[in-house]
Amino acid sequence: MTATRTIGSAAQLPVERAFERPHTVAAQAVLVAALIILPLIYTLVPPLQDYPNHLARMFALSSLPGNETLGHFYQVDWAAIPNLIMDIVVPPLVPFFGVYMAGRIFIGLTLLLMLLGPMALQRALYGRWSAWPLIGGLFLYNGFLFVGLMNYLFGVGVAVFGLSAWIGLSRRSPVLRAFVSLAFCAVLYTCHLSALGLYGLSIASFEAWRLWNEKRWRSSVLAVSAATLGMPFLPFLYLLVTSPTWRLSHDISWQAQGKLEGLTMMVSVYSDLTDIPLLLMIATALWFGIHRKLIRIHPAGIVVAVVLSLAFLAMPRVAFGSWMADQRLVVGIFFMTLGFVSVDLRKLETNHAFFAICLVSVAFRVVDVSVNWSAISQPLLELRNSIRTMPPGSRLLVAAADETDAAVAIEAALAHAPNLAVIERSALVSRLFVVPGKQILQAREGAREHVDNEDGDTPSISRILASSDGPAASGPAYWDNWQETYDYLIVLGTDPDESANPDPDLLRMVHNGREFQLFRIKKPKP
Incomplete structure (x- = not known):
């Protein structure tokens, strides 16, 4: 006998396969996660563009007011700005691990959230664990990470988990769903406004698909659904309007060019010599999967992807003084959509080979990043050593x-x-x-x-x-x-x-x- 599970009226796939048992998938996830965080273990300061700036702020936040020398220059002015998650998580870790290790712990948490989020989303949709979303490990090291969009990327991982929770509770009480959504909104507001918007659009798109699919068009049902969706966001709209960030609401700039650059940032790392062969291999695997009818996307995923893509096209380049407001949505769209895609490994004669290929591909990407980080870190560490000759203060x-x-x-x-x-x-x-x-x-x-x-x-x-x-x-x-x-x-x-x-x-x-x-x-x- 095989078990099935449904979301709305969409039939789901059988789950009784050894290679999809939770402990097997968990072991596979641990292996990929270990590979992903490997470059963080031996890199003192990961060469991400804005990261040293963020790291210096973490040190200041953890040192003030005890550091009198630094206190002559800086002060902490707490406010409910939507850009605080690193400021909340990292400084308490500094006394125990030091600022350099604390920063790398945060980067590691960010990568793990983005890696595991699509797995949780797939579990909520299909009622089974699958190793397929681990393929996302190939794209964790991307141009957006190299720019150093730390708070936003952490928020992307949280947003995917939030969508998973929303789907998993789709048959539960609206009150419970609203309270859970409120908790995710609170975390996402501290991450970044774009992450909160990503979550809001994704759950609204899924809810619209669900109501349409179930033909629940009565006004009472729509009213309850709208309240469940909207109420958790209202406190944070108030916080935004009353925060210092609102003074930046006029700082908006649209640019027609650059949308394509956002797409290439998602797949490019350091060298075309390594990026292009990997992309060709992925394209070949996609063609093979589609040709063999191994790949399918949940109908709700199509709706979510379309809505988020339209938002990407409509977003300005600068919003609330935040650069790359439109381009950064690409990484969120990718990991959201990845969770809606399923690959039927049962039709593969050598299903374990899929994971082996995935693991080797991720290892290839990690080695590429490690080699480049090692070379790039040399002048960075030389600079760090040179400024240590300056007197304190x-x-x-x-x-x-x-x-x-x-x-x-x-x-x-x-x-x-x-x-x-x-x-x-x-x-x-x-x-x-x-x-x-x-x-x-x-x-x-x-x-x-x-x-x-x-x-x-x-x-x-x-x-x-x-x-x-x-x-x-x-x-x-x-x-x-x-x-x-x-x-x-x-x-x-x-x-x-x-x-x-x-x-x-x-x-x-x-x-x-x-x-x-x-x-x-x-x-x-x-």
């Missing part, structure tokens, strides 16, 4: 070379690496994320006018040096009077063999490293 100004030939991956890894001076020397760093409405860490009065409060671009060294003659015609900038304000200057994107000291009268070379130069600023004579 120094003030560091960050600039960029006028021209650079640095590799894209190294340039991205070093973009926010100078913020490690906050960790190593309790320093004031001009480019630390302290934007009101986006972060709860703020610069104190007296330091606020000397840091970037608008999340702008790193100024070029020529602009810095030009300001020595007075403020620019465009208006005052935080680096004005930099000779008096800062103690050190770091220039990113330099060549150790070709980049000379841009102004020996004002700067003394401290370290000429790979893709950066550190200078001691000569103070003007009275």
Whole structure:
């Protein structure tokens, strides 16, 4: 005898197979998860673009108010902004594990949430555990992770689990569903607004499909469903409107171009030499699965994917001051849709071979990431070691070379690496994320006018040096009077063999490293 389970009127697949028993699938998930987190074990600072900036903020949050040196520069201003999950989870871990390990634990949790979420969604839909969604491990290391969208990616994993809970409770009391949804909304609000929107659109799309499929069109049923859907979001709409983030609601920008780039970011890693063969292999496997009628997608999944895709096309590039507001939806759409897709391994003569191929493919991706991380981390660690020569409490100004030939991956890894001076020397760093409405860490009065409060671009060294003659015609900038304000200057994107000291009268070379130069600023004579 075989068991079946239904969602709405959709018949589900039989579940009595040894390779789909929970303990077998659990063992397979553990193997893939171990591979996924392997690069985090031996990489002190994962070379993710914004990550050093986030990590420095975690150190500050965990150190204040006990660190008097850092307390001269920064303060914590708690507010209900929708960008707090890392700020809540990581600082309590720092006293036990240290800030570098605590940050990697958070990254590991993020990867595991995204890996296991589609498995939970498949369980809710089909009533069985399957190793098929573990194929998502191939795409966990993607362009969005490399940018360092930590809070949002954590929220993607939570959102997929939230949709799983919504589907699993589809036959239960509306009150229970509303309370569970309220709990997920609370977590997702602290992650990111985009993650909360992803969850809201996905459960609304599924609920619309369910009511249509069951032909439950009575006004009373629709009213209960609408209340169950909408009520959990109302408290967080109020929190948003009353939070400092609401002041950024006017910061919106649409761009027609870049949608395709969002798609490529999902599948690209570091090199076409490794990405293209892997994509060709995946395309071949999809063709084989469709040809053999092994792959199917739940009808509700089509509705959810279409609605989320329309949202992706309609979203602006910048929303609430958050860059890549539209592009980042791609990673959420992928992991949401993955949970709705099922592969009938029963029709495969060698079903265990599928998992073996999956495991080898994930291992290939992990090795590719590990090799590149090892190379990229060298200049990053060199930069970290160089700033450790600064006295505690120094003030560091960050600039960029006028021209650079640095590799894209190294340039991205070093973009926010100078913020490690906050960790190593309790320093004031001009480019630390302290934007009101986006972060709860703020610069104190007296330091606020000397840091970037608008999340702008790193100024070029020529602009810095030009300001020595007075403020620019465009208006005052935080680096004005930099000779008096800062103690050190770091220039990113330099060549150790070709980049000379841009102004020996004002700067003394401290370290000429790979893709950066550190200078001691000569103070003007009275």
